[in-house]
Amino acid sequence: MESGAGRLVVWRDRCRGCRSCQLACSFRKTGEYNPSGSAIVLERDLATEKTAPMIRALSCDLCGGRPACVEACTYGALTFELLPRIEVRY
Amino acid sequence: MRAGTDKTWFVDLTAGKSWVEESPLDEVAPYLGGSGYGWRLLADRLPARVDPLGPENIVVLNPGVLVGTRTVGASKLTAITKFPTVASADRRFFVGSCTSGGRYFALGLRQAGCDRLVLLGKAPRPVVLAIRDGGVAIEDASHLWGKGIDEVSRHLVKQEGPDAGVLVIGTGGEKLVRNALAIIDRTNSLGRGGLGAVLGSKNVKAIVARGTGGIRVADPARYDALSTELVSRVAAWPRRAHWIKLGLAAGWDTFKHTQNPGMWPKERWDDLYGEAKRMESLRSVIACTSCPLSCRLRWEIPGGQFGGETGLGSPYSKSATSGQLLGIEDDRKMIHLVTQANSLTGIDFYTTTRIIDFLTRMAEEGRIPRRQGDVDLSRGYETVERLFRMTADREGIGDVIADGWYRVEEEFGLDPQDYWYAGVCKGIDFIYDARPSRFHPLMMTFLTRPRPHHGGSHTRTNSRNKTLEEFREQVAHWGLSAETLERIFTAAPYTGKFNVGRYTSHMEDMMQVKNALGICTIYTYQALVFGDDMARLYSAAVGEEVGPGELIRRGERISNVAKVLNVREGFTRLDDRAPDVWFRPMNTPEGTIEMEDYFQTKVLTREDVERMLDDYYDERGWTRELGIPTPEALEGLGLADLIDGSGKTRTETGRQR
Numbered sequence: 001m002e003s004g005a006g007r008l009v010v011w012r013d014r015c016r017g018c019r020s021c022q023l024a025c026s027f028r029k030t031g032e033y034n035p036s037g038s039a040i041v042l043e044r045d046l047a048t049e050k051t052a053p054m055i056r057a058l059s060c061d062l063c064g065g066r067p068a069c070v071e072a073c074t075y076g077a078l079t080f081e082l083l084p085r086i087e088v089r090y
Numbered sequence: 091m092r093a094g095t096d097k098t099w100f101v102d103l104t105a106g107k108s109w110v111e112e113s114p115l116d117e118v119a120p121y122l123g124g125s126g127y128g129w130r131l132l133a134d135r136l137p138a139r140v141d142p143l144g145p146e147n148i149v150v151l152n153p154g155v156l157v158g159t160r161t162v163g164a165s166k167l168t169a170i171t172k173f174p175t176v177a178s179a180d181r182r183f184f185v186g187s188c189t190s191g192g193r194y195f196a197l198g199l200r201q202a203g204c205d206r207l208v209l210l211g212k213a214p215r216p217v218v219l220a221i222r223d224g225g226v227a228i229e230d231a232s233h234l235w236g237k238g239i240d241e242v243s244r245h246l247v248k249q250e251g252p253d254a255g256v257l258v259i260g261t262g263g264e265k266l267v268r269n270a271l272a273i274i275d276r277t278n279s280l281g282r283g284g285l286g287a288v289l290g291s292k293n294v295k296a297i298v299a300r301g302t303g304g305i306r307v308a309d310p311a312r313y314d315a316l317s318t319e320l321v322s323r324v325a326a327w328p329r330r331a332h333w334i335k336l337g338l339a340a341g342w343d344t345f346k347h348t349q350n351p352g353m354w355p356k357e358r359w360d361d362l363y364g365e366a367k368r369m370e371s372l373r374s375v376i377a378c379t380s381c382p383l384s385c386r387l388r389w390e391i392p393g394g395q396f397g398g399e400t401g402l403g404s405p406y407s408k409s410a411t412s413g414q415l416l417g418i419e420d421d422r423k424m425i426h427l428v429t430q431a432n433s434l435t436g437i438d439f440y441t442t443t444r445i446i447d448f449l450t451r452m453a454e455e456g457r458i459p460r461r462q463g464d465v466d467l468s469r470g471y472e473t474v475e476r477l478f479r480m481t482a483d484r485e486g487i488g489d490v491i492a493d494g495w496y497r498v499e500e501e502f503g504l505d506p507q508d509y510w511y512a513g514v515c516k517g518i519d520f521i522y523d524a525r526p527s528r529f530h531p532l533m534m535t536f537l538t539r540p541r542p543h544h545g546g547s548h549t550r551t552n553s554r555n556k557t558l559e560e561f562r563e564q565v566a567h568w569g570l571s572a573e574t575l576e577r578i579f580t581a582a583p584y585t586g587k588f589n590v591g592r593y594t595s596h597m598e599d600m601m602q603v604k605n606a607l608g609i610c611t612i613y614t615y616q617a618l619v620f621g622d623d624m625a626r627l628y629s630a631a632v633g634e635e636v637g638p639g640e641l642i643r644r645g646e647r648i649s650n651v652a653k654v655l656n657v658r659e660g661f662t663r664l665d666d667r668a669p670d671v672w673f674r675p676m677n678t679p680e681g682t683i684e685m686e687d688y689f690q691t692k693v694l695t696r697e698d699v700e701r702m703l704d705d706y707y708d709e710r711g712w713t714r715e716l717g718i719p720t721p722e723a724l725e726g727l728g729l730a731d732l733i734d735g736s737g738k739t740r741t742e743t744g745r746q747r
Contacts, residue, residue: 016334016384017193019193023159033158034201034303035197035201036201036253042253043252046248048373048374048388071318072321074382075377
């Protein structure tokens with residue numbers, strides 16, 4: 001059984017650097033497209049031009065359970081996993 | 091385009107001053123903004139017949155109107171300038187546009203509030219232009235002059251921060267190699283034909299762009315919903331998985347037929363340069379801004395003389411074709427030359443390798459002396475590498491190569507029309523040949539565009555094995571009338587199944603729309619984004635309801651402005667001439683290839699192509715005789731103020747070659 005609460009999972013290796021997550025995040029928050037105004041920072045390794053999204057935890061409210069960044073990422077670099085409401089452990 | 095205005099940032103490099111001019115939307119909208127309005131600004135400000143490498147030349151850099159939004163492929167920047175490629179025996183130069191995607195640069199310009207950057211004059215010493223929120227700084231670049239593209243790019247990004255976009259020229263641009271281009275964000279090239287040399291002539295080593303502003307659209311909810319729909323469409327594309335795995339390394343199975351120079355058996359080419367070979371060096375695929383189909387590549391040369399060397403861009407197609415032409419079997423050596431071009435010198439790989447191929451073969455056949463100064467023109471990699479370097483440095487015979495095909499003609503008495511692969515038009519060699527490729531519309535646009543390169547004009551017709559119905563459907567999405575469709579898709583004895591001449595005029599107008607909006611051409615190439623999609627996006631972005639028919643009409647207006655600028659420079663139909671080599675059979679180990687139409691219904695003659703050119707000009711309402719806009723055509727597009735200029739030039743250029 002799921003609670004509606006969940007966690008944002010960052011798959012660093014899958015990122016291609018398209019910045020759609022930043023644009024979608026800022027649009028959801030402000031109605032403008034603005035990477036600088038998003039809760040996501042894009043790390044950039046100049047040796048390889050590999051990028052990876054980094055979430056600024058204090059700025060991110062998970063969009064109330066439907067994160068815009070997850071919907072925008074077509075590379076699967078950001079996913080949202082619902083957390084179970086009841087978990088049985090042994 | 092924000093809040094109904096369009097801001098052009100001007101930099102007077104001579105005076106060291108900059109200022110911003112705001113244009114109201116009703117002045118900009120007829121040209122769509124972006125590069126469309128950039129063309130108009132240039133038409134109003136660039137004097138005719140200036141030296142492209144002199145301070146009077148102007149560079150206009152235009153991020154697309156939709157750049158910085160979440161629309162698929164909205165990453166593109168278009169540069170417009172007078173190019174320094176010598177385009178005719180009497181030394182005329184075309185005013186052309188070139189486009190490139192990117193990851194940070196175009197977005198950085200827009201975030202800083204710069205919808206367009208215009209460079210005037212010449213800086214007294216090497217400079218970097220730093221575009222930041224609200225202003226431009228002209229900073230000394232003496233310490234960067236003489237350094238390679240990648241070194242300077244990394245230096246500037248480290249200095250400005252990871253979000254900084256960079257446009258950098260190489261050592262070839264500094265030395266005014268006429269084909270030199272610029273590299274954006276390390277991964278994307280911009281401006282074969284000499285944008286890099288123009289920037290070099292202005293002492294502009296680099297431009298760095300970074301801002302923190304947001305991109306607003308007029309109707310956010312509608313716009314974002316449209317963007318979401320397009321993302322879903324692209325995500326569901328059946329070929330996407332293959333595409334994102336290989337990027338521009340994909341497509342060998344078609345490429346080996348369409349871009350085959352015909353020197354080697356195809357099996358041998360497969361072994362030496364095919365997909366398996368590509369996979370040995372491909373390391374990662376990188377996306378431009380807002381692109382769910384990534385295509386930029388990072389490679390690492392596996393072993394050999396250049397083992398461990400890494401590079402960014404797109405090395406495979408160009409190295410495969412030039413490798414075969416030059417008879418170089420080790421793909422790693424050719425990839426090394428691409429790396430040198432992209433990360434150090436910025437010289438154009440195609441033109442430089444083609445001229446080297448021409449000269450070394452002519453030396454082999456005894457048409458020119460094998461000994462040139464202290465260089466032995468014997469065929470082989472060592473000669474190619476040496477000439478490649480000498481071209482970038484303008485050293486010895488490299489100075490001739492650096493000046494292009496007409497200088498080769500002057501120095502050696504060799505006719506560029508004798509070059510055997512793809513051919514030369516307006517001083518530029520074509521990246522591929524109309525015989526193995528067949529005469530599809532892109533080949534025609536190589537003739538009719540001011541700058542003979544595709545410039546982002548791909549449509550469905552660039553893929554093989556498509557149907558006429560697919561072509562018709564794609565064009566129908568642009569809101570063209572039933573009569574227009576009838577003209578395009580009615581076969582004549584000289585056309586094959588559809589009229590490439592008439593089609594091409596509209597394809598070029600679509601290109602102007604894509605370039606102005608900043609949508610990557612891959613999305614029309616693969617039939618994923620259509621004209622009516624762009625009309626909806628544009629309407630929601632700027633707040634003016636525009637249908638696809640009106641959108642392409644504005645594209646036509648831009649095409650006409652571009653043409654008028656080139657009529658002023660003395661270009662006419664005589665320059666839109668198909669290379670001689672297209673009409674000679676290409677002998678390959680698998681047999682002879684002649685230039686056929688797309689559907690292979692007939693072998694095309696020069697007369698056939700000339701008749702399709704007739705139709706191209708007729709479709710545009712231009713004169714068939716000279717291929718230039720009539721006063722009526724310009725008046726109909728609201729360009730009456732350009733008539734005087736074109737009328738005058740028309741009489742000046744009524745000469746025969």
